Amino acid sequence: MNVYVAATLRGFFERNEVINIEGNTIGRVLDRLRDEYPDAGKVLFDDNGNLRRFIKIYVNDDNFTDQKHWDREFGETDEIYLIPAIAGGAAKRDSIISDERRKETAFDDKEIEKWGNHLLLREIGVKGQKRIKASRVVIFGAGALGSPVIQYLAAAGAGTIKIVDPKEVKPADLQNQVLHTERDIGRPRVASAKDKIRNINRKLEVITENTDPDAGNIEDLIDGFDVVVDCTDNYRTRYLIGDACAITGIPLVFGALYQYEGMVTIFNYEDGPCYRCQFPEPPAPGLVPTCAEGGTISPLPGIIGSIMANEVLKLITGIGAILSGRMLVIDSLYLHSRIVRVERDDECPVCGKDPTIYEVEDFDYEDFCGLKESDDEVPVEGIAAEELAKRIDNGDPITIIDVREPHERAINRFPDAKVIPIGQLARRQKELDPDIDTIFICKEGKRSILAINTLREAGYKGPMYNLKGGIEAAKDIVLSHEGAWL
Ligand SMILES: [Zn+2]
Numbered sequence: 001m002n003v004y005v006a007a008t009l010r011g012f013f014e015r016n017e018v019i020n021i022e023g024n025t026i027g028r029v030l031d032r033l034r035d036e037y038p039d040a041g042k043v044l045f046d047d048n049g050n051l052r053r054f055i056k057i058y059v060n061d062d063n064f065t066d067q068k069h070w071d072r073e074f075g076e077t078d079e080i081y082l083i084p085a086i087a088g089g090a091a092k093r094d095s096i097i098s099d100e101r102r103k104e105t106a107f108d109d110k111e112i113e114k115w116g117n118h119l120l121l122r123e124i125g126v127k128g129q130k131r132i133k134a135s136r137v138v139i140f141g142a143g144a145l146g147s148p149v150i151q152y153l154a155a156a157g158a159g160t161i162k163i164v165d166p167k168e169v170k171p172a173d174l175q176n177q178v179l180h181t182e183r184d185i186g187r188p189r190v191a192s193a194k195d196k197i198r199n200i201n202r203k204l205e206v207i208t209e210n211t212d213p214d215a216g217n218i219e220d221l222i223d224g225f226d227v228v229v230d231c232t233d234n235y236r237t238r239y240l241i242g243d244a245c246a247i248t249g250i251p252l253v254f255g256a257l258y259q260y261e262g263m264v265t266i267f268n269y270e271d272g273p274c275y276r277c278q279f280p281e282p283p284a285p286g287l288v289p290t291c292a293e294g295g296t297i298s299p300l301p302g303i304i305g306s307i308m309a310n311e312v313l314k315l316i317t318g319i320g321a322i323l324s325g326r327m328l329v330i331d332s333l334y335l336h337s338r339i340v341r342v343e344r345d346d347e348c349p350v351c352g353k354d355p356t357i358y359e360v361e362d363f364d365y366e367d368f369c370g371l372k373e374s375d376d377e378v379p380v381e382g383i384a385a386e387e388l389a390k391r392i393d394n395g396d397p398i399t400i401i402d403v404r405e406p407h408e409r410a411i412n413r414f415p416d417a418k419v420i421p422i423g424q425l426a427r428r429q430k431e432l433d434p435d436i437d438t439i440f441i442c443k444e445g446k447r448s449i450l451a452i453n454t455l456r457e458a459g460y461k462g463p464m465y466n467l468k469g470g471i472e473a474a475k476d477i478v479l480s481h482e483g484a485w486l
Pocket residue numbers: 246273274275276277278345348349350351352
């Protein structure tokens with residue numbers, strides 16, 4: 001079985017993180033470990049041979065510290081984790097804000113009153129609060145994750161905050177973007193965000209950029225900042241930000257959401273991994289619904305964004321243990337969380353041994369994220385919603401395939417549509433008639449393209465069309481149409 005050793009214990013295991021030990025029970029594995037690493041034996045066990053109480057033993061996700069489990073048999077793929085129960089008293093870590101910059105910072109009486117809650121914390125104190133005031137943070141995305149990150153960093157007393165976001169506030173944003181209100185609908189998100197945090201801290205310098213980051217502007221956007229926070233929602237921007245931060249050596253606090261689950265980690269901190277070390281490639285377009293397509297439970301961005309802001313403050317003040325080289329994954333539906341290791345990859349094209357990406361300008365992010373149509377790929381033919389309505393009215397022989405998830409169909413459905421999930425299309429292609437047109441529908445017209453390409457790959461030869469813009473684009477027609485569309 002593989003035994004994973006927590007970083008704090010590795011010194012007793014010849015600095016090994018993972019050790020393969022023969023044995024199918026915890027008891028046998030521990031005996032062998034003691035034989036091979038006598039120093040570790042002394043740390044793990046007391047003089048009476050009992051496991052010391054600050055050590056916890058997990059197999060996969062479950063706690064098997066209690067000796068009564070130690071005879072239970074496990075398989076070769078099960079993994080043992082040895083972790084100390086208390087992670088406190090972390091090694092001294094330097095702040096990312098220099099002593100010179102801290103010393104140049106001063107407080108007036110009002111500020112001392114305002115930041116009193118931090119000044120009382122031994123680890124932060126006056127020195128830490130000065131570092132927070134001296135800090136310059138850039139946040140990409142003023143939406144769901146950006147809202148708590150921006151608010152908490154402003155409330156914590158950050159000196160300079162730059163907010164980069166190209167979008168305007170939409171009604172659907174208010175479900176989880178707590179920075180914005182109904183009065184902000186139609187305004188740039190950055191303007192709305194700036195108004196809110198100016199009311200929290202008048203001394204805060206807020207810089208707003210109502211722009212979409214690209215290879216041409218990303219380096220200017222992050223230049224001179226101490227830490228970058230990625231609160232965006234698409235792969236193209238995430239790779240762009242990740243690469244630019246890795247190349248320029250700026251720590252990146254990363255957070256992501258999907259439905260009920262969120263993750264947080266820190267990239268590019270000292271010798272830690274970068275975004276590409278962890279995620280070398282994005283999923284194919286349409287394969288994984290985006291946060292916008294997949295939905296998110298309202299408080300989740302608050303949970304994840306607050307943890308991100310907390311990590312930013314720990315980087316700035318140099319306290320505690322940070323999520324560099326580790327990724328926190330939280331499932332808010334079942335309240336399950338775990339921290340997984342994230343390792344630097346020697347083969348990484350940005351920070352590995354033989355890097356191939358030195359400048360973001362030389363890399364094609366659109367192509368990498370599959371946003372371009374490749375030359376040898378036959379383009380998917382689209383059909384406009386009006387045209388589809390006409391063909392239904394005329395009683396044309398067509399097949400409509402809805403590839404959306406059941407809960408999406410519950411919001412608005414096409415009664416004439418046959419439902420086939422993308423994963424079953426290849427297997428169920430016999431249900432389609434290759435002599436008549438088949439029209440594929442989804443929410444935004446992206447997954448339907450994936451559906452058509454999937455069937456092509458599976459050898460289906462009949463004519464296929466994609467409903468352009470999906471159900472979203474067809475809404476007005478669908479709603480105003482007299483037929484039983486809804
Ligand atoms: Zn890397």
